[in-house]
Amino acid sequence: MNVILGSIGVAATLFAVGAYGAITHRNIIRVLISLELMFNSVLILLVVLAATRAPLDGYVLALIVIALTSSEIGVIVSIIVLLFRRLGSTDVTQAKTLKG
Amino acid sequence: MYLSDFLFWGAFATLSITAVLFALIAVKTKDSVYAAISLGFVGSSVAGMIALIGFGYLAVFHLIIYVGAAVTFMTFSVLMLKEKPGTIRGIWPLALLNSVLLGVVVFLVTSRIPLSSPKALPGIVEVAETLLVKYWFPMLLTILSLATVIIEGIVIARGGER
Numbered sequence: 001m002n003v004i005l006g007s008i009g010v011a012a013t014l015f016a017v018g019a020y021g022a023i024t025h026r027n028i029i030r031v032l033i034s035l036e037l038m039f040n041s042v043l044i045l046l047v048v049l050a051a052t053r054a055p056l057d058g059y060v061l062a063l064i065v066i067a068l069t070s071s072e073i074g075v076i077v078s079i080i081v082l083l084f085r086r087l088g089s090t091d092v093t094q095a096k097t098l099k100g
Numbered sequence: 101m102y103l104s105d106f107l108f109w110g111a112f113a114t115l116s117i118t119a120v121l122f123a124l125i126a127v128k129t130k131d132s133v134y135a136a137i138s139l140g141f142v143g144s145s146v147a148g149m150i151a152l153i154g155f156g157y158l159a160v161f162h163l164i165i166y167v168g169a170a171v172t173f174m175t176f177s178v179l180m181l182k183e184k185p186g187t188i189r190g191i192w193p194l195a196l197l198n199s200v201l202l203g204v205v206v207f208l209v210t211s212r213i214p215l216s217s218p219k220a221l222p223g224i225v226e227v228a229e230t231l232l233v234k235y236w237f238p239m240l241l242t243i244l245s246l247a248t249v250i251i252e253g254i255v256i257a258r259g260g261e262r
Contacts, residue, residue, distance in 0.1 A: 003112060007149060008210045010116045014123050014142070016203025021127035023195035029132045029178055033139050036171075037123050040146045045210055047150050047158065056222045060231050062158055064242050070170035071249040077177045078256040084181050 007048045014041035028080055028090045032073075039069055112152050119145035136175040143167040154221045 014037055021034030043062065050058020080090060087094050119142050126138035143166050151159035222230075231239055 003153060005211060006112060006116060007153065008207055010119060010149065011210070012203040012207035013120050015206045016199040017120070017123040017127055018199075019202045020192075020195050020199035023198060024192050025127075027132065029174075029181070030127075030135060032174070033126055033132075033135050036139055037126060037142060040119075040142055041206075043162070044146060044149060045206075047153055047155055048210075049213070051153050051155070051221065055220070056226060056230050059155060059158060059222060059227050060235050060238075062155070063161060063227075063231070064238060066158075066162055066166055067242055068245060070165050071246050073170040073174055074253045075249055075256065077174055078253040081177060081181070082256050090181060 004048050004052065007044050011041040011044040011048075014038070014044070026091050026093055028083065028092050028095075031092065032076055032080070036069075036073070108152065112149065115145045115148040115152070119149070132178045132181075133175065136171065136178050140167050140171040140175065143171055157224050157227070 018034045018037030018041065021037065022031050025031050025034065043065065046058060046062055046065065050062065083095055084090055122138045122141040122145065126135045126142060129135050129138065144163065147159040147162040147167065150162060
């Protein structure tokens with residue numbers, strides 16, 4: 001087993017755990033945390049592919065992806081805070097305002 | 101096996117196991133604060149793995165920006181919310197099956213890609229030159245997106261005040 005196969009295995013496991021959390025949780029924060037687990041797994045895959053295919057382009061792509069994901073967390077947490085102020089809860093099933 | 105190989109594989113195995121264990125804690129714990137802190141540890145482990153693959157500066161960037169800023173911000177925001185943990189009842193067998201299948205698919209699809217041995221990795225100067233010369237437009241878009249996102253976050257957070 002080399003480091004690439006090991007990394008792919010860890011990434012697949014993290015992806016599966018994140019998917020499980022995203023499906024089962026009702027709390028929007030826990031859903032966000034599960035989605036971030038999936039992001040981490042995809043980042044490992046990106047770095048592994050970059051190391052074997054195109055290191056320079058992969059490096060740049062990974063930098064941009066990390067920066068954008070960090071900012072995305074800021075926006076989503078702001079939305080969660082707003083939702084909590086409006087509803088008094090972070091339960092996704094209670095956020096039905098956008099439903100037609 | 102040389103000592104350096106032994107240390108490398110020891111560190112890699114430790115980081116892999118740590119990442120998976122903290123991911124399980126993040127999903128299964130009832131307290132969201134512990135879940136957010138566990139996510140930080142997962143991020144740190146992933147940064148360690150990235151460093152072991154050879155992208156040292158990227159690992160530092162991941163630690164500073166993602167773990168140091170984003171996950172810490174999320175943790176302190178979670179601390180402010182007095183929310184109750186909740187799961188969708190009765191869905192866990194289906195979710196477990198779905199997630200296991202997803203993990204297997206990700207592993208099979210990715211491991212079937214013909215991957216050669218790692219190539220010579222670029223230095224930070226080379227990366228900076230590429231970023232500013234070859235990829236200047238995506239870089240510009242990223243900067244604009246980050247500025248927009250900061251303003252958007254502030255506006256959304258203030259929008260709930262009455």
